[in-house]
Amino acid sequence: MTRSRTRTDTLSDTAPLFMALGDPTRLQIVGRLCREGPLSVAQLTASCPVTRQAVSKHLRVLADAGLAQGRRKGREQVWQIQPQRLDEARRHLDCISTQWDAALRRLQSLVEKNETIADSTQSYIKCNFV
Amino acid sequence: MTRSRTRTDTLSDTAPLFMALGDPTRLQIVGRLCREGPLSVAQLTASCPVTRQAVSKHLRVLADAGLAQGRRKGREQVWQIQPQRLDEARRHLDCISTQWDAALRRLQSLVEKNETIADSTQSYIKCNFV
DNA sequence: TAAAAAGGCAACTACCTGGTTGCCTGTCAG
DNA sequence: CTGACAGGCAACCAGGTAGTTGCCTTTTTA
Numbered sequence: 448m449t450r451s452r453t454r455t456d457t458l459s460d461t462a463p464l465f466m467a468l469g470d471p472t473r474l475q476i477v478g479r480l481c482r483e484g485p486l487s488v489a490q491l492t493a494s495c496p497v498t499r500q501a502v503s504k505h506l507r508v509l510a511d512a513g514l515a516q517g518r519r520k521g522r523e524q525v526w527q528i529q530p531q532r533l534d535e536a537r538r539h540l541d542c543i544s545t546q547w548d549a550a551l552r553r554l555q556s557l558v559e560k561n562e563t564i565a566d567s568t569q570s571y572i573k574c575n576f577v
Numbered sequence: 578m579t580r581s582r583t584r585t586d587t588l589s590d591t592a593p594l595f596m597a598l599g600d601p602t603r604l605q606i607v608g609r610l611c612r613e614g615p616l617s618v619a620q621l622t623a624s625c626p627v628t629r630q631a632v633s634k635h636l637r638v639l640a641d642a643g644l645a646q647g648r649r650k651g652r653e654q655v656w657q658i659q660p661q662r663l664d665e666a667r668r669h670l671d672c673i674s675t676q677w678d679a680a681l682r683r684l685q686s687l688v689e690k691n692e693t694i695a696d697s698t699q700s701y702i703k704c705n706f707v
Numbered sequence: 708t709a710a711a712a713a714g715g716c717a718a719c720t721a722c723c724t725g726g727t728t729g730c731c732t733g734t735c736a737g
Numbered sequence: 738c739t740g741a742c743a744g745g746c747a748a749c750c751a752g753g754t755a756g757t758t759g760c761c762t763t764t765t766t767a
Contacts, residue, residue: 466599481680522764550611652734
């Protein structure tokens with residue numbers, strides 16, 4: 448119970464992260480903030496084909512996901528990537544990737560003998576997976 | 578031009594991947610397929626709180642993203658993770674992560690002196706980023 | 708001090724998405 | 738051969754999302 452609960456928590460924690468990164472405009476914003484450092488809404492809008500308000504909304508989404516943070520600086524709001532959170536996200540991805548890797552290798556060999564997939568499923572579950 | 582075009586392509590290539598993984602149900606399905614190997618729609622539905630049709634839709638999304646593949650086996654359709662594509666995706670994530678890493682380190686030091694963010698932005702751009 | 712710049716707030720639209728139900732087609736087993 | 742099982746297809750619905758426009762406040766600057 449505890450283990451599956453943990454798994455669920457990890458899931459509901461990870462999905463929003465992917466969701467926030469699942470928009471091209473947002474991904475582009477994140478990219479720019481990483482490459483060019485802190486930028487204002489106006490600066491970000493300049494290189495975006497969408498309205499300033501649209502960019503603002505995207506920034507809000509990124510902020511809600513903990514990926515970016517904005518702070519007032521005079522009449523403009525400067526946005527920057529949230530390093531801790533982004534690094535945390537990166538480690539999350541690495542963790543998942545690693546988790547996948549094991550299954551990948553096992554599946555790879557399975558793919559080669561396509562015709563026996565369903566037949567081998569049962570023993571597969573019992574022998575090779577938790 | 579060529580470089581920014583490449584960047585755009587990478588973006589429009591990556592975003593759908595994140596998008597496909599940005600749903601908790603879908604992430605759960607991917608997890609199960611990785612852990613337990615090829616499964617039928619009915620088997621996947623059994624551990625999902627949603628309808629069989631909902632699961633089918635999610636599988637279609639995963640298939641469109643190239644992450645999963647289904648094949649008929651008698652009267653049931655067995656789904657499995659697309660190893661090559663998933664590995665490709667993993668490398669994609671690693672690539673992005675690495676790209677972020679550099680910015681992370683640079684930003685990390687910037688965060689510590691919060692009050693001078695905007696002041697240092699200009700030289701920051703010129704000196705430390707492409 | 709008045710105009711311009713930066714951006715927040717709210718309303719509204721169009722579309723996408725996750726989910727459902729109902730019905731239909733194959734396939735397997737008694 | 739008939740019933741049960743697996744699943745696809747289509748219609749439909751509620752809610753979310755990306756985007757817009759319009760108006761407002763605050764800050765800068767000429």
